[in-house]
Amino acid sequence: xxxxxxxxxxxxxxxxxxxxxxxxxxxxxxxxxxxxxxxxxxxxxxxxxxxxxxxxxxxxxxxxxxxxxxxxxxxxxxxxxxxxxxxxxxxxxxxxxxxxxxxxxxxxxxxxxxxxxxxxxxxxxxxxxxxxxxxxxxxxxxxxxxxxxxxxxxxxxxxxxxxxxxxxxxxxxxxxxxxxxxxxxxxxxxxxxxxxxxxxxxxxxxxxxxxxxxxxxxxxxxxxxxxxxxxxxxxxxxxxxxxxxxxxxxxxxxxxxxxxxxxxxxxxxxxxxxxxxxxxxxxxxxxxxxxxxxxxxxxxxxxxxxxxxxxxxxxxxxxxxxxxxxxxxxxxxxxxxxxxxxxxxxxxxxxxxxxxxxxxxxxxxxxxxxxxxxxxxxxxxxxxxxxxxxxxxxxxxx
Numbered sequence: 001x002x003x004x005x006x007x008x009x010x011x012x013x014x015x016x017x018x019x020x021x022x023x024x025x026x027x028x029x030x031x032x033x034x035x036x037x038x039x040x041x042x043x044x045x046x047x048x049x050x051x052x053x054x055x056x057x058x059x060x061x062x063x064x065x066x067x068x069x070x071x072x073x074x075x076x077x078x079x080x081x082x083x084x085x086x087x088x089x090x091x092x093x094x095x096x097x098x099x100x101x102x103x104x105x106x107x108x109x110x111x112x113x114x115x116x117x118x119x120x121x122x123x124x125x126x127x128x129x130x131x132x133x134x135x136x137x138x139x140x141x142x143x144x145x146x147x148x149x150x151x152x153x154x155x156x157x158x159x160x161x162x163x164x165x166x167x168x169x170x171x172x173x174x175x176x177x178x179x180x181x182x183x184x185x186x187x188x189x190x191x192x193x194x195x196x197x198x199x200x201x202x203x204x205x206x207x208x209x210x211x212x213x214x215x216x217x218x219x220x221x222x223x224x225x226x227x228x229x230x231x232x233x234x235x236x237x238x239x240x241x242x243x244x245x246x247x248x249x250x251x252x253x254x255x256x257x258x259x260x261x262x263x264x265x266x267x268x269x270x271x272x273x274x275x276x277x278x279x280x281x282x283x284x285x286x287x288x289x290x291x292x293x294x295x296x297x298x299x300x301x302x303x304x305x306x307x308x309x310x311x312x313x314x315x316x317x318x319x320x321x322x323x324x325x326x327x328x329x330x331x332x333x334x335x336x337x338x339x340x341x342x343x344x345x346x347x348x349x350x351x352x353x354x355x356x357x358x359x360x361x362x363x364x365x366x367x368x369x370x371x372x373x374x375x376x377x378x379x380x381x382x383x384x385x386x387x388x389x390x391x392x393x394x395x396x397x398x
Contacts, residue, residue: 047152067227071159140152196394208246241262244302333365
């Protein structure tokens with residue numbers, strides 16, 4: 001566990017959860033965790049302790065774009081209580097479902113505290129976070145330092161959305177507790193696909209910031225867009241994927257894979273991080289229609305009559321904003337039936353740019369089902385509509 005510097009310890013914002021907690025396991029096979037008897041006695045007593053002075057602020061569960069709930073807490077400890085030549089704070093907590101049907105899940109975290117002067121002012125703030133499925137839970141939490149001083153707190157938490165989520169493979173439908181992965185582009189585990197005819201989905205994913213002065217998406221926006229792609233990839237009706245990741249301002253395709261059964265998220269991440277450098281040549285800057293031509297070629301290659309067929313096509317990402325919008329559709333819709341075409345527009349702040357973007361304008365001749373994704377709940381509702389479409393497409397044709 002990496003050491004935390006003093007500047008990281010002091011007064012961290014409670015609205016920005018920090019390091020995730022690790023689910024406690026023993027051995028490579030993940031054997032059941034056995035806590036120390038002294039820790040178990042504190043937690044089972046369910047009595048708050050403050051031998052080590054601290055306060056704990058629970059953070060309410062919030063639905064994230066991976067369609068799991070994220071909850072957490074912020075610990076605050078007076079710096080004078082940590083004074084000395086260094087200390088170690090060991091956190092252990094247990095999450096139990098109040099609705100049954102779930103074994104207790106244990107989490108651990110250790111903080112290495114640097115040297116702190118005896119006259120230090122203020123307090124240290126240590127955030128933690130974890131993932132939950134829908135339901136009610138009891139959290140039994142303790143923190144112990146080297147001197148065996150203990151702070152123990154207990155609280156209940158309920159994870160639920162205003163509109164119940166159902167039928168989405170990415171969204172758990174029963175109680176669960178798990179750690180939050182810090183890796184945005186971690187590999188995706190295998191998905192058990194449904195029986196019958198499996199569909200082929202084409203994903204056109206934009207990693208273009210809406211603000212043209214930004215080189216890349218913020219970490220939160222990057223995680224949200226990738227989480228949306230993961231949620232789509234987990235639907236069991238889809239058996240294969242073609243994915244194109246692009247940066248419209250830099251006029252580059254960052255990553256592409258065709259007709260694969262699993263999206264290679266680690267390779268996608270490497271390509272995105274390596275390719276986005278904010279470099280645009282002078283001709284592109286002088287040509288006000290350069291970005292429009294890039295999109296036109298992109299659409300022609302992947303939506304035109306010569307492009308490989310797909311059962312459903314999804315554009316995902318923030319709005320693509322150019323200095324000038326395309327004056328008309330950049331590609332004529334082919335004659336005859338076409339696959340359903342969705343545009344999941346990731347737009348956390350719709351007031352910042354309420355107008356149509358270059359992708360919407362460029363696909364004017366197509367029947368595009370646009371979904372303005374302003375929150376994770378909006379994404380869940382859009383996904384439910386997509387799943388209804390997938391089920392319809394998968395059904396035997398009469």
